[in-house]
Amino acid sequence: MHFTLGSDLVALREHALKTFRDAAPSAEHSLYDDLWAAAPVPDDDSLLRAALIAEAAGASCGPFHPGERIALAWIAARHPGLRPVLESAPHVLAAVCQGTDGALEIRRGAGTFAVDGTFRVLAPDTATAGHALVLAAHRRRRFLVSVPLAGRGVRVTSSRTVQPDRRLLTVTLDQVGVPEHQALSWDAERALVSLGQVLAAAELLGVMQWTLDACVDRARSREQFGRPIGAFQSVAHTCADMLCAVELSRSMVYAAAARHDGSGAPEAHTAAVTRILLRHESLPVLTEAVQLFGADGLRWSGDLHRQLRRCQVLRSLWGTPASTTDDVIEYLRGQVAAAAAE
Amino acid sequence: MNVTETPDQARFRHELRTWLDAHVRPEWREPGFEEQASVALRFAVRRKWHRTLATGGWIGVEWPVEYGGRGLTPVHGLILSEELARARALPIADWVGVELVAPTLLRCGSHEQRERYLPGIMDGSQVWCQGFSEPAAGSDLAAVTTVATRTADGYRISGHKRWTSWAQFADFALVLARTGDPAERHRTLSCFIVPLGSPGVTIEPIPMLYGDAEECDLHLDDVEVPADALVGEENKGWRTVMTSLTLARGSATLIRIAALKRTFDGLTRDVFAPGVPAAGLPDDSVLRSLALLHARLEALGHLARRKMGEMEDDGLPGQIASTEKLLWARLSSDIARFGMETQDLDGIVEPDPTGVSTGWRREMYRAMANEIEGGTNAIQRTTIARHVLKLPC
Numbered sequence: 199m200h201f202t203l204g205s206d207l208v209a210l211r212e213h214a215l216k217t218f219r220d221a222a223p224s225a226e227h228s229l230y231d232d233l234w235a236a237a238p239v240p241d242d243d244s245l246l247r248a249a250l251i252a253e254a255a256g257a258s259c260g261p262f263h264p265g266e267r268i269a270l271a272w273i274a275a276r277h278p279g280l281r282p283v284l285e286s287a288p289h290v291l292a293a294v295c296q297g298t299d300g301a302l303e304i305r306r307g308a309g310t311f312a313v314d315g316t317f318r319v320l321a322p323d324t325a326t327a328g329h330a331l332v333l334a335a336h337r338r339r340r341f342l343v344s345v346p347l348a349g350r351g352v353r354v355t356s357s358r359t360v361q362p363d364r365r366l367l368t369v370t371l372d373q374v375g376v377p378e379h380q381a382l383s384w385d386a387e388r389a390l391v392s393l394g395q396v397l398a399a400a401e402l403l404g405v406m407q408w409t410l411d412a413c414v415d416r417a418r419s420r421e422q423f424g425r426p427i428g429a430f431q432s433v434a435h436t437c438a439d440m441l442c443a444v445e446l447s448r449s450m451v452y453a454a455a456a457r458h459d460g461s462g463a464p465e466a467h468t469a470a471v472t473r474i475l476l477r478h479e480s481l482p483v484l485t486e487a488v489q490l491f492g493a494d495g496l497r498w499s500g501d502l503h504r505q506l507r508r509c510q511v512l513r514s515l516w517g518t519p520a521s522t523t524d525d526v527i528e529y530l531r532g533q534v535a536a537a538a539a540e
Numbered sequence: 541m542n543v544t545e546t547p548d549q550a551r552f553r554h555e556l557r558t559w560l561d562a563h564v565r566p567e568w569r570e571p572g573f574e575e576q577a578s579v580a581l582r583f584a585v586r587r588k589w590h591r592t593l594a595t596g597g598w599i600g601v602e603w604p605v606e607y608g609g610r611g612l613t614p615v616h617g618l619i620l621s622e623e624l625a626r627a628r629a630l631p632i633a634d635w636v637g638v639e640l641v642a643p644t645l646l647r648c649g650s651h652e653q654r655e656r657y658l659p660g661i662m663d664g665s666q667v668w669c670q671g672f673s674e675p676a677a678g679s680d681l682a683a684v685t686t687v688a689t690r691t692a693d694g695y696r697i698s699g700h701k702r703w704t705s706w707a708q709f710a711d712f713a714l715v716l717a718r719t720g721d722p723a724e725r726h727r728t729l730s731c732f733i734v735p736l737g738s739p740g741v742t743i744e745p746i747p748m749l750y751g752d753a754e755e756c757d758l759h760l761d762d763v764e765v766p767a768d769a770l771v772g773e774e775n776k777g778w779r780t781v782m783t784s785l786t787l788a789r790g791s792a793t794l795i796r797i798a799a800l801k802r803t804f805d806g807l808t809r810d811v812f813a814p815g816v817p818a819a820g821l822p823d824d825s826v827l828r829s830l831a832l833l834h835a836r837l838e839a840l841g842h843l844a845r846r847k848m849g850e851m852e853d854d855g856l857p858g859q860i861a862s863t864e865k866l867l868w869a870r871l872s873s874d875i876a877r878f879g880m881e882t883q884d885l886d887g888i889v890e891p892d893p894t895g896v897s898t899g900w901r902r903e904m905y906r907a908m909a910n911e912i913e914g915g916t917n918a919i920q921r922t923t924i925a926r927h928v929l930k931l932p933c
C-alpha cells in the first residue's frame with residue numbers, strides 16, 4: 199500500500215493541465231481516447247488517470263466536464279458493438295442529468311425499437327441536433343439506447359444554463375423508432391453513474407484547487423491599509439479553511455479513484471460518498487473566494503465567476519442529491535444491522 | 541498510489557488480527573464501557589492493556605530494532621491502528637510516552653536517554669506526560685516562565701505547568717523551561733526529563749467540565765535534576781518541543797480517528813435503533829446530515845492515509861498533516877453535537893452524582909477540548925496560512 203501519487207501520475211496531471219491551458223483540441227482528444235485503449239484490469243490505475251485528467255480540466259479552467267466524454271469512451275470500450283453508433287454522430291449522456299432514475303420505455307417492433315418518455319440532458323449549443331444515449335427499460339430488462347435529439351416524434355425544449363456552453367434540454371420522445379443496433383442490453387447503469395460521480399467530483403476538486411490558488415495569490419498581492427490583505431488573520435484563516443476543504447476532498451477523490459471494479463468503474467458506495475462530500479465542500483470555497491476578491495470577484499470578465507458556475511453545474515450532475523443520500527443511508531443501515539447480527 | 545497490500549503487510553495484518561481476537565475483552569465492546577469508570581480505574585485498565593500489547597510485541601513497531609522496536613514502516617503503524625479500531629480495543633495508558641515522548645527521544649535525545657527510558661515506555665512500566673503549557677503560556681508557548689538554573693551537577697527547576705494530561709499517574713514529565721533571557725523567547729528554552737517522584741513536585745488534578753480530570757496542575761519547586769536530564773542541547777528546547785508537536789501530527793493521530801469512527805458507529809446505532817427517535821424513521825434532513833458526517837469521516841481516514849504516504853516519502857508529516865488536526869477536531873464536534881440533537885429531555889439527565897458526564901454530552905465536551913488541546917483551531921489555521929500557504933500573517 200502506498201497512498202501518494204507516483205511520479206508518472208503527477209506527470210500525467212501536469213501534462214493534462216498544460217494541454218487544457220493550451221486548448222489544443224486534438225491533444226485533448228488523445229488524453230481521453232487513450233484512457234480505455236487497453237481493457238482495464240483489477241489493480242490498474244486507469245480510473246485514477248481518468249480522475250486526474252478531470253481534475254486538470256477543473257484546475258485549468260479548461261473544457262467543461264470531460265468526465266462525460268470519458269464515460270462515453272468507457273461505454274464504447276465495454277460495448278464495441280456501440281462504437282460505430284457513437285462514432286457516427288456526436289452523443290450526450292442522459293445519465294449525466296438523470297443518474298439511474300427515469301428510464302424511458304422501450305418496446306420491440308419489427309426490426310426496430312420504439313422509445314417513449316421524457317428525459318433531460320445537458321448539450322453543447324452545437325450538438326442540439328446530435329444524439330443522446332439514454333437508459334430505457336422493457337419490463338425488467340434495461341437497455342442503453344441511442345436516440346436522436348431532433349426528428350419525428352422528438353420534442354425538445356431548451357433552456358440556457360449557468361454554464362455558458364451547455365443548454366439543458368428537456369426531450370420528449372413519442373414512439374420514436376430506433377434501429378435494433380442502436381439499443382444494447384445494459385446492466386451497468388449503476389457503474390456508469392458511479393464513474394460519472396467520481397469524475398465530476400475530480401473536476402470539482404480541480405475547480406477548488408484553482409480557486410484556492412487564486413485566493414492565495416490575491417491575498418499576497420492585493421494591498422489595503424498599507425498591507426497585503428493576507429496579513430489580516432480573517433483572510434489568512436479563510437485561505438487555511440479552503441486548504442482543509444481541498445485536501446479533504448482530494449483525499450476522498452483519489453481514494454475513490456484508486457480502486458475499481460475491474461471494468462474501470464469505482465465502487466458504488468465510495469462514489470456516492472465522494473459525491474456527497476464534494477457537493478458539500480466545493481460551493482463554500484467558491485463563495486468565500488468572491489468575498490476575498492471583493493467587488494472584483496463579481497466581475498463578468500474574471501474567471502472566478504466561470505468557476506463558480508462550473509461548480510454549481512457539476513454539483514448537480516449524476517443523480518439527485520436525495521438518491522445519493524439514500525445510497526449512503528442504505529449502506530449505514532446495513533452496517534448497523536450487520537453489527538447487531540454479530 | 542497503490543491501495544493493495546503487499547504480502548508482508550497482509551501477513552502483518554493477519555497475525556495482528558488473530559492476536560487481537562484472542563486478547564481483546566468482549567466487555568470493552570459495550571457502548572460506554574470506559575465512560576462508566578473513574579479516571580483512576582480507566583487508567584488502570586488501560587495500563588493493563590498496554591502491558592498485554594507489549595507482551596505481544598505490538599508497542600513501538602516502528603521504533604528501531606536497536607531500541608526494542610520492530611523497525612517497521614508507517615504503513616505498518618497504520619495497519620496497527622486500523623486493526624485496534626476494528627477489534628474495538630481500548631486506548632493504551634501511556635499514549636503520550638509511546639506516540640510522542642519515545643519518538644521525540646529517538647530524534648532529539650541521547651543514546652543513553654533512549655537506552656534508559658524506551659524500555660519502560662514500551663512495556664508500560666513507566667508512564668510519561670508533557671509539561672509544556674503554563675497558566676500564562678498556552679498558545680504562546682515561547683512565553684514559558686518555568687526556570688531551570690544550573691547547579692553544580694545539573695539543574696534546579698521551578699515553575700507551574702498547567703493542563704498536563706495524566707500527570708497524576710505519570711512517572712516522568714518532559715518539561716519545557718527557560719534557561720536564559722526571557723526576552724530571547726524560544727531561543728532560551730530547554731527541555732528536561734523530570735522524574736515526578738522528585739522532592740518539590742506537587743500534582744493536582746483539575747476537575748473539568750466533563751466531570752473527571754485527566755488534566756493536572758504540575759508545580760515544580762526547586763526540583764533538582766541531573767545534567768543528563770537535558771534533552772538535546774541547552775537553549776535548543778524549542779526544537780524538541782516542535783519535534784513532539786510535529787509527531788503529534790504523524791502516526792499519533794490515527795488512533796483518534798479510529799476512536800472517532802467508533803463514536804460515529806454509536807451515532808448510527810442510535811439513529812437506526814428500533815424506536816429511536818420515538819416517532820419512527822428519522823426525517824430527511826437528519827439522514828442528509830448523517831450521510832455527510834459519514835462522508836467527512838471517510839475522507840478524513842483517507843487523508844490520514846495520504847499523510848502516512850507522505851511520511852513514508854519524507855520521514856515527517858507534511859502539508860496534508862497540517863490540515864488533519866483542524867478537520868478532525870471540527871468533525872468530532874459536529875458528530876457529538878449531532879448526537880446531542882438526537883436526544884430530547886433524556887439529554888439533560890446527569891445520572892452520576894459526582895457530575896461525570898456520560899453519552900453524547902460527554903462526547904460534546906470532549907470534542908470541545910479537541911478544538912483546544914495541541915493548539916486551538918485559530919492557531920492551527922494561522923499555522924496553515926503561514927507555513928503552508930506562505931501568507932504574510
Ligand SMILES: Cc1cc2nc3c(=O)[nH]c(=O)nc-3n(C[C@H](O)[C@H](O)[C@H](O)COP(=O)(O)OP(=O)(O)OC[C@H]3O[C@@H](n4cnc5c(N)ncnc54)[C@H](O)[C@@H]3O)c2cc1C
Pocket residue numbers: 669670671672673674675677678679680702703704705706755909910912913914915916917918919922
Ligand atoms: C484536554 C486538554 C489536554 C491538554 N493536555 C496538555 C498536555 O498534556 N500538556 C501541555 O503542555 N498542554 C496541554 N494542554 C494545553 C493546550 O495545549 C492549551 O490549552 C492550548 O495550547 C491553548 O492554550 P490556552 O488554553 O492557554 O488558550 P489561550 O492561548 O489563552 O487562547 C485563548 C483563545 O485565544 C485565541 N488565541 C490565542 N492566541 C491567538 C492568536 N495568535 N491568534 C488568534 N487567536 C489566538 C485562541 O485560539 C483561543 O481561542 C491541554 C489542553 C486540553 C484542553
